[in-house]
Amino acid sequence: MTRAITLVRLALRNLRRQARRSAITAAAMIVGGALMIFSLSIGDGGHEQWIESGARMGSGHIAIQAPNFHKSRKIDDRLSSSARGAAESALRRPEVAEHTLAAVPQLAVVGLASSPTGARPAQIIGVDPIAEAEFSILDDKVIEGRYLQPDDRLAAYVGAGLLEGLDLRLGSRFVLTAQDADGEIAGQLVRVVGVYRTGVPEVDEAVIHIPLATAGSWLRSGDDVTTIAVLLDQSSRVRPVSRILERELSAEREAGNLTVLGWREAMPVLDAAVRIDDLGNYVWQGIMFGIIALGIVNTVLMSVMYRKREFGLLQALGFTPRQTGGLIVTEGVILTFVSGLIGIALGLFLTWYFFRDGLDFSFAWDEEWSFSGIAMDPVFVPLFRVTRVIQSLVFLFLIGTFASLYPAYRATRIDVAEAMKFER
Amino acid sequence: MLSRPWWRIGWRNLGRNRRRTLITAAGLAFGYLAVVVLIGLMDGLTAEMIESGTGVLSGQLQVHDIEYRPERKIYDTIGGRDGADVERLVREVAADPVVEAAAPRVFAGGLVSSGESTVAGILMGVDPQLEAGVSRLMDSIVRGRSPADGTNEILIGTEMARQLDVDVGFDELVLIAPAADGSMGYDLYTVSGVYQSGMAELDASYAVMPIASLQILVALDPGRIHEIAASVTDPWLAPEAADRLTAELSPLDLDIEVAPWTELRPEMLDYAQLADGWRFVVIFIVFAIAIFGVANTMLMATYERRREIAVMLALGTTPFSIVRSVLSEALALGILSLAFGAAITFPVMFWFHNAPPDLSWIYGDYTIFGALIRPRLRVEYHFAMALWTGVALLITALLASLYPAARAARVPPADTLSGL
Numbered sequence: 001m002t003r004a005i006t007l008v009r010l011a012l013r014n015l016r017r018q019a020r021r022s023a024i025t026a027a028a029m030i031v032g033g034a035l036m037i038f039s040l041s042i043g044d045g046g047h048e049q050w051i052e053s054g055a056r057m058g059s060g061h062i063a064i065q066a067p068n069f070h071k072s073r074k075i076d077d078r079l080s081s082s083a084r085g086a087a088e089s090a091l092r093r094p095e096v097a098e099h100t101l102a103a104v105p106q107l108a109v110v111g112l113a114s115s116p117t118g119a120r121p122a123q124i125i126g127v128d129p130i131a132e133a134e135f136s137i138l139d140d141k142v143i144e145g146r147y148l149q150p151d152d153r154l155a156a157y158v159g160a161g162l163l164e165g166l167d168l169r170l171g172s173r174f175v176l177t178a179q180d181a182d183g184e185i186a187g188q189l190v191r192v193v194g195v196y197r198t199g200v201p202e203v204d205e206a207v208i209h210i211p212l213a214t215a216g217s218w219l220r221s222g223d224d225v226t227t228i229a230v231l232l233d234q235s236s237r238v239r240p241v242s243r244i245l246e247r248e249l250s251a252e253r254e255a256g257n258l259t260v261l262g263w264r265e266a267m268p269v270l271d272a273a274v275r276i277d278d279l280g281n282y283v284w285q286g287i288m289f290g291i292i293a294l295g296i297v298n299t300v301l302m303s304v305m306y307r308k309r310e311f312g313l314l315q316a317l318g319f320t321p322r323q324t325g326g327l328i329v330t331e332g333v334i335l336t337f338v339s340g341l342i343g344i345a346l347g348l349f350l351t352w353y354f355f356r357d358g359l360d361f362s363f364a365w366d367e368e369w370s371f372s373g374i375a376m377d378p379v380f381v382p383l384f385r386v387t388r389v390i391q392s393l394v395f396l397f398l399i400g401t402f403a404s405l406y407p408a409y410r411a412t413r414i415d416v417a418e419a420m421k422f423e424r
Numbered sequence: 425m426l427s428r429p430w431w432r433i434g435w436r437n438l439g440r441n442r443r444r445t446l447i448t449a450a451g452l453a454f455g456y457l458a459v460v461v462l463i464g465l466m467d468g469l470t471a472e473m474i475e476s477g478t479g480v481l482s483g484q485l486q487v488h489d490i491e492y493r494p495e496r497k498i499y500d501t502i503g504g505r506d507g508a509d510v511e512r513l514v515r516e517v518a519a520d521p522v523v524e525a526a527a528p529r530v531f532a533g534g535l536v537s538s539g540e541s542t543v544a545g546i547l548m549g550v551d552p553q554l555e556a557g558v559s560r561l562m563d564s565i566v567r568g569r570s571p572a573d574g575t576n577e578i579l580i581g582t583e584m585a586r587q588l589d590v591d592v593g594f595d596e597l598v599l600i601a602p603a604a605d606g607s608m609g610y611d612l613y614t615v616s617g618v619y620q621s622g623m624a625e626l627d628a629s630y631a632v633m634p635i636a637s638l639q640i641l642v643a644l645d646p647g648r649i650h651e652i653a654a655s656v657t658d659p660w661l662a663p664e665a666a667d668r669l670t671a672e673l674s675p676l677d678l679d680i681e682v683a684p685w686t687e688l689r690p691e692m693l694d695y696a697q698l699a700d701g702w703r704f705v706v707i708f709i710v711f712a713i714a715i716f717g718v719a720n721t722m723l724m725a726t727y728e729r730r731r732e733i734a735v736m737l738a739l740g741t742t743p744f745s746i747v748r749s750v751l752s753e754a755l756a757l758g759i760l761s762l763a764f765g766a767a768i769t770f771p772v773m774f775w776f777h778n779a780p781p782d783l784s785w786i787y788g789d790y791t792i793f794g795a796l797i798r799p800r801l802r803v804e805y806h807f808a809m810a811l812w813t814g815v816a817l818l819i820t821a822l823l824a825s826l827y828p829a830a831r832a833a834r835v836p837p838a839d840t841l842s843g844l
Binding site: 118 | 444448458495537540544624625783789
């Protein structure tokens, strides 16, 4: 223990002796650490927005559905009333309810929307107007008219793309056609009460909201729903909450009545986009720290070369080569760790101070940017996570250790007699 | 500025501590590699997005009736209600020097039913031969073949086939579509093939059939089509080709518009432009990090030599010449790093360009603006950027040595030579 303390004190003194060199290396590390935490928190914040946007436009962070529904999209694969009851009571459990922002019933079918001008395939979703307004972002994106209301009967809330495509306007009537619960093709006349625009063509050109009661009588499915969509307070809660729901609903799941689907399975394309974006971020960090690590190798190596005599003397006095190497690694690790810590703290502070309300990219693009089924918000609100800070610290620690290994190896190989021979 | 002796002194000084020089050069060379490859990957992603976004279905250039977009009404055909000489139009579009192929299309929305189940679909009438040159749809047939002209054959996506539970050879597919004259058209079709584009929405909703067959279904005369789609040798040539075609087709007096993808998909153009601007941010950040390594090395190198510098100053060398020697050393280091960097960068670029590593075993496909992107490391060559990156590297080396050079020039000769 005392030996370790001596080693640390020696290392600290050595770093102080070359204050300028240490400072320049530290500066690279501080800038790198700050950039890393900045880009990670902005990236995480962006992803959280994407996921929430995807969840609020579709079937939530978690969707409870009949096992086949996700693939078949058929009304035949709707939730039985017993399965729905079980799911709703599971959602009422306190450990689930505390993280749930909203849980809404949806009856989703694929059908044809047609007007005198033409016909388009549409995703028709029967919704509970009040609950859905809480859950969905579509009601906030209204550009004309209003969202559905509880006493609406033959009302439809339509995307701007579909409205244009069918040459409709507010108040126009059009016909929805789809296969009903009995397997017959059924039509339903509805009237446009509101128009929205999300900027995502896949949504604006296809998704129609109608009241659940209207959908139920049109499709002869009564009060049945295909999906219970659950919105959580944070995407990181998806896994624990899914696990609780799966445990609570195990009887229904084993009977093949329902399945609990996380957003990653429900929206594989968005999942891929988030993971690819993360990969890009990691590659970027890897490159930056690769360059920084080479700088550290150089600094530590030079400090070894300059101190050959000193190490020779230390070893002549009984320092083992191993302790010499340990000293070098300690120096490298202290330098990177302290400067990394400062960098991370600085990064957290600067990101929080300047960008806590969001990093605004709207000068570069307008709100019509979309990918993988979601609209990209040009304002990135950073998300600070303790796990990211710990990951970054571990990463910096590893960089410091690896960068000092080669110089340390060189130091262990110093020939004592040779090193002390000349006065330089 | 770099007269010969200083240049040689600088170069030789690099050789004094070869290991240090190599590590520093490795840092800069790695920075060069990173910047060039990252920019190549960004360009590759943009190119992939444009190719996939325009190549799978829409083509890089489209001719419509001036009223057709954005409503896409079924009766807004080229040439209005009288239609046009389709064959001649297609020939004229295809005759443009950069256009590879052009094909006529008719669109309608309708229900597709197998009896057991029914789905809504977008019906697309095409000329099967010409279409193969424009979109990738005909190349992505996984079972069966494309529909033959003059028949009621239909090509559907894998997802639609699964939802309808039908496969190649099924001959009782019922199509129901609102027609241009306000009536309802319906007919029986045979599934000739199944395609898989990889885009779920496309595979679930687009059904392709011979153009004449769809015209009959939705009561359009043979001369009435909605669109002529064309593929272009290089997507970036599409806007000029569109202008040229607009001029060439104007004598026909048809009230048509020729729209390149940059106009049909403005968000893709925005993205490409933003990615272009981002390149310089990448260069800046990477070299801003790399500059510390070079500064440190040069500082050490001049500090080691302060006695020697003091001797030079004592013998009458001007401080400016000292600065010059340090800067030449930095420039030589920069050139060395650049050579080293280019030597490792070009093989990687060549590899990633010709055989892009495929990451589909870890990552799924994703979409940008509705364009399907495969997860692979595809790079595009960009020689101007490779050159600019080299210039940035040299500037970095010079900037990094300004402070060490200034310190070297201010070494006090007497004090340095007296004390050790």
